[in-house]
Amino acid sequence: MDFGIVLILLLTACISYLIMIYGKMLQKRGQLPPGPIPLPIVGNLLLVNPNNVARSLMKISKKYGPVFTLYYGSKPHVILCGYQTIKEALINQAEQFGGRGPLPVIHCYTKGNDVACSNGEKWKELRRFTLQAMRNFGVGKRSIEEKIQEEIQFLIQELRKTNQLPFEPTQFICQSISNVISSFLFGSRFDYEDKVLQTLANATNENFKLMSTSWGTLYNVYSEVMDYLPGPHRKILTNHKVLRPIFQDIIQAHQEMLDPNNPRDYIDVFLIKMEKEKNNPASYFLMETLIMTMHNLVYGGTDTVTTTLKYCILILMKYPEIAEKVQEEIDQVIGQDRLPAIEDRKNMPYTDAVIHELQRFTDIAPLSLPRLMMQDTQFQGFTIPKDIPVIPVLTSVHYDPKQYKKPEDFNPGNFLDQNGCLKRNDALMIFSAGKRICPGENLAQMETFLFLITLLQNFTFQPLGSREDIDLTPTESGLLNIPQKYQCCAIPR
Template sequence: MDGVSTAILLLLLAVISLSLTFTSWGKGQLPPGPKPLPILGNLLQLRSQDLLTSLTKLSKKYGSVYTVYLGPRRVVVLSGYQTVKEALVDKGEEFSGRGSYPVFFNFTKGDGIAFSDGERWKVLRRFSVQILRNFGMGKRSIEERILEEGSFLLEVLRKTEGKPFDPVFILSRSVSNIICSVIFGSRFDYDDERLLTIIRFINDNFQIMSSPWGEMYNIFPSLLDWLPGPHRRVFRNFAGMKELIARSVREHQDSLDPNSPRDFIDCFLTKMAQEKKDPLSHFQMNTLLMTTHNLLFGGTETVGTTIRHAFLILMKYPKVQARVQEEIDRVVGRSRMPSLEDRVNMPYTDAVIHEVQRFADVIPMNLPHRVIRDTPFRGFVIPKGTDVITLLNTVHYDSEQFKTPREFNPEHFLDDNQAFKKSPAFMPFSAGRRLCLGEPLARMELFIYLTSILQNFTLHPLVEPEDIDLTPLSSGLGNLPRPFQLCVRVR
């Protein structure tokens, strides 16, 4: 088949897909939205800006619930705290499906804990939550691992001797080692090639998927599969990651003792053996590979990216950094590392960390959801199988929930007595049935890492604080901070 014939075939498939989509308009009272064009959908309304900005702008015109077409794919978009909360929390079961995300689906084929659906997802989530708890998630034992890893990170920072450095790789190695110790049974040395390869694959993919290339692939995957570009590197990275994980699984199989599991992989292999005669079992080899990848990706990139945002913010606002250090000195001192027990006595530090997460808004559009049945919602009816985008950026920047949403302001999480206060509109880990299962681990890491670093060092920018740019480099899957270097000087 020549190139012209292929292009015509793709065009016909797109037209058929769009026609089938339009026929479902009568199957419910869909929310309003901009009129789509054949094949392109609403691409013209989205063409001039990044997808996040465009969708946020459309919500101001069409309201907190509206319909948009990303190419031929119909999507309902939700914005603002009240609307998102009503969907993910109040109607959590109805909105519990996983929506289409082609750049991931190309790799996972709907397998693994993050991108599976239905009974498989429920079984995998229950199993994974239990196993992670068994290996210390949210408990003292995992705190000890974080403290140990934090001490290795501090040593690396001391070796910079106050000279400028890029924090990306240094932070990624340390953060990734926490989830690696749970999955693989032990941490890696910082120069271990397996750890370095994991980080290269994850960092590169997160950057590409947060770029316009990643956004366009999710809108027109069939077309971009034929085109050159950095998006093709995503799938090479996925393949390399899968092989790396498979090699570790083979090593585990050779030394497995079902009565004494060492880590997540051992527990999964044991479960596979227990259910090997069940043709309906959800515990298969590919599911193990995909779930391990999902845990590694989620446990490495988001925490590391959040800490980089925190570095930029603390350097831009040195008075905030100094006040956090004063609280650390008063509550913890200098003779020991901070522990989770200190957090209750450190309301300002806790507020700063929460405000960093709100302000940085690392996953601004959430992963897509899908309604699992025809769902009445705010005067409309969303047909079964419709993808739903929940704009978490409009939750974190909701002026009814935060006094100065466009400003970094730790007072958002402090009451009149300067005690820490929670906010229901704090959703960096999403909410409801699809709440990130790594939330307890991530919260522990952020507190221990940031307090330990600020206990020992002061962060210094290479430019004047007022010249630090906090606007993201790109806003696709993630809000990526702009590249920067800094100096850390011993206090």
């Protein structure tokens, strides 16, 4: 057969296939909430800025409303915008919106053998087990508070060694925060020079940056294709894999010293659970699950708080008058002779308001991790079918003009009443909401308060240039909002 005829037949077959797929897309689109008409292959991606997905989705919602459909490639996603809409979905209809949607940048490694990306009974059991382990090892209690306080003192020592010279804070903060989650997972901390700690910190920090770039966004949409293409996204899986041998070595050491009557940390209690269920073929407590859940906890317990603290320092350098008022309250309530404690927070309304506003303004996780519809659901006049991914845009909560006056401005007054007391606002969902709220919320809140207040108790942070030149725009805005890279000087108080 003539080669030209074969080529024509192949092209005709490909075009026919694309037309058929596109026809199915348009047919399914009629059963979903309204949204922009998708194009073949790319869907609606041309409407989305991959460097700031959340803001693009908020812009589209102005035309189509707070509930609309957007096609990531050929795959439809329902987008939720605004505090009332997201609250109604994630809290009032928590069961229906309680699944975990596809997240290839994580699933490419864990394959669903973890607490973050699993669903159904597996997720429920692993989450329940993890929360119980956190409570048993002191999360939210004095015991974990003491470990955090101890770790902060090591950080303070490292910052004093900078001798007021310019430094970039990422490595210092990341290693210190990583040590807190290491105490819970592994039962001990690492020296800052330890290669294991440096590997954990570097791998998680680099991956969150990569997953927040346009490359990370494209990988989540076209993972089947991106797996075979060159680019920075390929480093994501490499960094994931770097952690595996570290975890395996630590687990092996735990197995050799395991005392079932005296568990020391998360690994121990998981190994004990594995032994109890070794004859249960339906058990979710397997070695692979332990490794992948450790992966989740290291990631979730390291870079979100690290990024928050880096952003906090940058913002307070831009607004030194606010930092000074916080330091005044620190001096009045705590002084310089003792360590800050969680108990102090209730006596520091201005500081508490500043922390709430820092968390709102930085909006660290602009998009909640994707949800999955667990059943056909009626929602705000629309039918959302089972198994459709849902993306709650958390930026639209934190910058909702119905909830905050001038949300684009940094203003601690958003969380203060007329008497100067803390005024809470439920439109603060930095850890998401509902059944899939981050299991490490309590730990992260403790860390944020204790680290930030102890740092400000001991230092005043100064920028290298003018505060007017400080740019608070994130360099990347995908999975996380990544602040501009900067140097500063830590001036002892």
